[in-house]
Amino acid sequence: MQELDKTYNAAQFEDAIYRAWEASGYFNPDKLASAKEPFTISMPPPNATGTLHTGHAMMLVLQDLMIRFNRMRGKKALWVPGTDHASIASQNKVEKQLAKEGITRHDMSREEFIARIEKYVEESRSTIRNQIRKMGSSCDWSRERYTLDEGLSHAVKTIFIRMHSDGLIYRGNRIVNWCPRCKSTLADDEVKYKEEQAPFYYLKYGPVIIGTVRPETKFLDKTIVVHPDDPRYKALIGQEFDVEWIEGPVRAHVIADAVADMTFGSGAMTITPGHSFEDFELAQKYHLPVEKVIDEDGNFTEAAGSFVGKNARENRAAIIDVLRKKGLVDRVDEHYTHNLSVCYRCGTPVDPLPSLQWFVDVDKKIKHRKDKSLKELSLEAVESGSITIIPNQFEKRYFQWMHNLHDWCISRQIAFGHRLPVYYCEKEGGGCGETIVAHEPPAHCPKCKNTFLRHDEDTLDTWFSSALWTFSTLGWPDNAEEKHGNIIKKGDLAAFHPTSVMETGYDILPLWVARMIMMSEYALREEPFKTVYLHGLVLDINRKKMSKSNEETLIDPLDVIPKYGADALRISMLVGVTPGNDLLLGEEKIASYRNFINKLWNISRFILQFGMDTSGVDTPGRSDTQKKKRDTHTLADAWILSRLARTIESVTRALETFHFAQAAEELRAFTWDEIADWYLEISKVEKGKHDILFSLLEKILALWHPFTPFVTEVVYQHIRENVHPKTKHEKGEHPATLMIHPWPVADKKTINEKAEKEFALIRTLIQTIRNARAEHGIPPAQKIQALIWSKRLQPLIADNEQIIKHLARLDFLTILTTEEKPHNAVFLKISDDIEAYLPLGMRKTEEERVKIKKEIDTLQGLLTPLNNRLADQEFHKGAPRHIVEKETKKRDEYIASLETLEEQLKKLI
């Protein structure tokens, strides 16, 4: 039999173990023959841009934990992996590459550019696949998807066409957030705000003074808005007059609306419908024309007269110069701070401008959904409890976000992505102006038969395709058809949708999670998942978001795994982490869990050494009759089996209820503090525990497997190879991989409260003696004597004498049978019925006295308030009986202890 190395070397095993898992086929639930109930997770597809970071590692760990746990519990566990084409992000990366080569995308055709991006994305995808494997992720690679693959593209077109025909997708002229660098629209939540200090100009506009940071947008302002109740301007309302302005006089008129804030600036403002969201809404309300002053490149249009073609932002000062020369600048506040809108990708200031774009209408009533809108359906899914969000404070955030939701602008002026399935029969080409929405390019216009049709150049917002992720990956739309007003699912879609859990970062709750809910409610009339579990961000030890710019605190999973092992990284992302809270990750933490992995390894090694014993005293492979010879369990056996049952119960419950950190912590405590520190030590003196040890090992390997799949599998395979007789494999008792080993079930019969209490006494006794030894400076190698007194528990002490002697390092242990207690000994109060005496000589008498006095003081300090409480009639009236009894009992114990201590103090004099 091969021996295990002294320390666990993760790098030596991990890749081979993963290959074996993959080869076993059990990542695919179709192979889990006996499993019935599904458990599904759609992996949030990482952007196909480069490499995985700690945030990805976090999601992989949590999801794999759930998947492995549920697979071992006999569920049909499916984890669908995939990647997202991430249109803007991918295009930006490639544009940066091009810039290095000194070219831009305009130096090549659209097709060439896309081919270039596809090449980049394909490389990234293969890198990412490998990295997902490195983490030990047990996802079903046979079902891997990509947002741009054929099936998903088909799903995207299908839902676009259906939503369009239901009137949920429309084309409209709206103000959009425009990034002049990305040359694309941005969704509301793709716009970020940055505080900026900029001059605030007060300009004379006819009879009023208006304020602005952006004078370059003001060329066409011709409407003054004042508050209807503002006494300063009442007389002006409704009037029209000529105003001297940037490019000569303009015809202005005055309207009254409550949006004007009387307390801000002069209380009067002009509006710029083409370049401000609020002004656009006002313009709609009063039917004012919307004109464009700044174009898609950030340059002035012809509306800016002599400034045409110049960059708007750069010419702000020039415009102010013009106004100043005309004496129209009243004053300038140089220290004005405001929030500048910038593109979330590139940081370029965003220009709001009017544009013809495609939108999803979130308020339109849907006939086949009982006249409810996407917004209403999405709110209902969470309100009704069909979807639970963990932690639940995020439900409030979800509601808030949903209530404020505006129509979703889904068209992007990006080359890379899902092209809109929209064709125009353009008048310029001799057509009729018809807009055709169809799967395939139509041969001719259905209306005028014109054959010259233009395919819309735009692509869809990348979140549009990922919003379909849970069901498009399972074969929608082919796997669903509508019959008599109901959706009939088949295949994977029927077997695995709605998915069980959506596990993702809280930062994309609105961007992604909310949109998946909308789309699934629309397409399948059901929720996409039952539970949303949100993890936090991974921060470095200085609470900064991990990024390549902070080299020294950056944790790269791919550096950490070869060094500490994937298992160590996995637990350090689980322990001490609660949903919705950010995780602070430093290398130290990972190292400490590497130590734990090694501990688990050595526990296994210790237990398995008996299996290698050629005399075969108690190897698990021995016959049943031989095993029966040792059937009298000691207190320690009863205790550890009781603790095992309880641990199985509570770890299982914790995992079921998403308390992952708690589950890991309890398991760690049981493994290290109870098995390793106590039971293994005891097994060195109480012989013949091999069966129990071995069965304990098998149980904890299984329990640990979802957390630390690699090390547990290595040990399991070792056992399978070397310990189990081959016949058992054939009977299927020991599956080929721990991955499909049944999850341990607690044997309730072994729960033994009495044993736990009694063992706790033995443990306290040993610890108290150890403590006293340390206080008296007795080196561990030196054995000492102890006298133990007890009135009722003498048999308990006697039964466990060997353990006590060994663990407390005693050479003599005397059990006192009389009331006669020794003088001149260190006194230790263990419990109300156990006392220990260590004859360590009289050197420390004074110290002993001080120590006992301190104990007396502590007890007195506890006793006084307790006595007061028990004397209070209100307490007896108000508190439940068991509390009163408990407190009374506690007081009696304190008093008894005090008496003993005082008696002991007298003896020292």
Add this chain to the structure above:
RNA sequence: GGGCGGUUAGCUCAGUUGGUUAGAGCGUCACAUUGACAUUGUGAAGGUCAGAGGUUCGACUCCUCUACCGCCCACCA
């Protein structure tokens, strides 16, 4: 401006419906090389649970206010 959350040991965090002397990991200190493990063992020190008030027989836990910190949303011409 609107909303959400946090403040518990040196650090990072648990603390389940109010009920033993408030816990863990890491770190710190002392001792130890005993054949599973120094990636270790044993032991110790360390907290007026942010502050004030209230409810209660009893508050880390429930309520109010204050202070500080963080986040989300909206965004002012």
